[in-house]
Amino acid sequence: MFWLKTRIVEGRNALENLKKEAKNHERVLILASNSMKKHGFLSKAEDYVREAGAEVFSITGLPAEPSVEVIEEFLPKVREFEPDLLVALGGGSVIDTTKALKVFYDAPGLDFEEIAFMDRFSRPKPVPKLKTKLIAIPSTSGAGSEVSAASVLKKGGIKYNIVTPEIAPEVAILDPRLPMTMPREVARNSGLDVLVHGIEAYTTRVANDFSDAMAIKAIKTVFAFIERSLEGDEKAREKMHYASTMAGIAFLNARLGLCHAMSHKAAWIGPHGLLNAIFLPYVIEFNAERSEYARKRYDEIARELNLKDWRELLQAIKELNERTGVPKLGELVDERTFMEKLEEMAEKAYHDGLIAFNPVEPTVEEIEKLYLEAYKGE
Structure with a gap:
């Protein structure tokens, strides 16, 4: 539907x-x-x-x-x-x-x-x-x-x-x-959130052709316009504004996945969009290594961006994060506080409703490992 x-x-x-x-x-x-x-x-x-x-x-x-x-x-x-x-x-x-x-x-x-x-x-x-x-x-x-x-x-x-x-x-x-009033950091965090919305909506278990169309258009728009948007380019800001709504329509119908579940439970660390951007590469690699369906869907996104496969998509996302100044998770929170809350975050992320739509159902231990990898920047 x-x-x-x-x-x-x-x-x-x-x-x-x-x-x-x-x-x-x-x-x-x-x-x-x-x-x-x-x-x-x-x-x-x-x-x-x-x-x-x-x-x-x-x-x-x-x-x-x-x-x-x-x-x-x-x-x-x-x-x-x-x-x-x-x-x-x-x-x-x-x-x-x-x-x-x-x-x-x-x-x-x-x-x-x-x-x-x-x-x-x-x-x-x-x-x-x-x-x-x-x-x-x-x-x-x-x-x-x-x-x-x-x-x-x-x-x-x-x-x-x-x-x-x-x-x-x-x-x-x-x-x-x-959206021309957004400071650069807000434009970056929200813009990368659009990317995560598009990618997660495209790869859920309930994605369909109609949600796919909105998700792909949003993803391509982010790659094409986010960096110019951060420079204050009016046309780029306009394109990103519409892409945000397209991605919203996509996840309204296809839902979201593990990346959002993790960021929801780590909300105390920093802005939602920024956390999504940090966790996304780890979630993509996790899903792709465990699910043929996920690999296929990531490969399709990659080809829409004139990339070879999911590995090139992963690298492109890492490079985009780097170019736009996304920090490492360890730069946002001290290790002691993070480790104290790690087990609780993983447990609560496992219980998040969006896990049901992720192409792979992770264990609590796997989510904990993903949090740790993101923290260490591995």
Whole structure:
């Protein structure tokens, strides 16, 4: 099955489309990143909503990582305003936070532990029908949250997922002016996240021809444009912005794998996209050495990039990481702290729901070994 709930509006000045989308709504709540406020895009969005004849209320100052605590903090403000339209203006964290707020605003009796995927063996309760429309306007190019049916929230330093079609945004507005505000490091981390999304979506057990098309296009775009994007090239930033959404559509349908499971459980170490970039080469080698299916799929990606096989793909990814300044894992965390948490991380990664879609099911010991290899840079 291939599924996409979200209507996508793209192009320069696409933010203005908010005027049309806000019509026939009375109260519009905008959750925005500080960056969008700083660069004037929040005030533009507020003006468009007012021009549509609706009342607008904005919340800024959201933390970098969405969490259950953040939802509990902002939910009373949302309930007090009683919006009939939610707008997420910012990066993946802002969009994920808005999705979660939608769940608990529309269905106030729900409990997080009951509806979240704590691990792949959990059976969460289904989220009921939600009524409030959600528009996602991403300002970064990596998460793909503007089209996905998942919200990733932290609790106790570990990331968990709420997964339901009910939180997939009704509309995604892709305005390439917004990602021009990203600092180089954010553009790198999010851009490499797009690459991992594409590669993992292409190689899962449930990938299909339609998700493959989106995944391959995203992968090729990253290799072609990420380095120019990091230099601030406007066209390259635009291409990377659209690639992020394409990769999001790919993993919405084909899911993700071991690399994401590992980064989710190592979230305390550093940014998600950066961790994905660090772990990817180790995961590719692990999968390829143990699965004919994985080798075949990696070989297909390689040929799309005019490379010979999965080994050349692996080398190309390592070289891209090096050229873009991706650090070694050992540069992000001291050895003592890492070793203290190693066993726990491996155990929790093994229980992550995405392991079920990886072409190879690893053991806890194999995941622990992969973490160690990545730490030592072997």
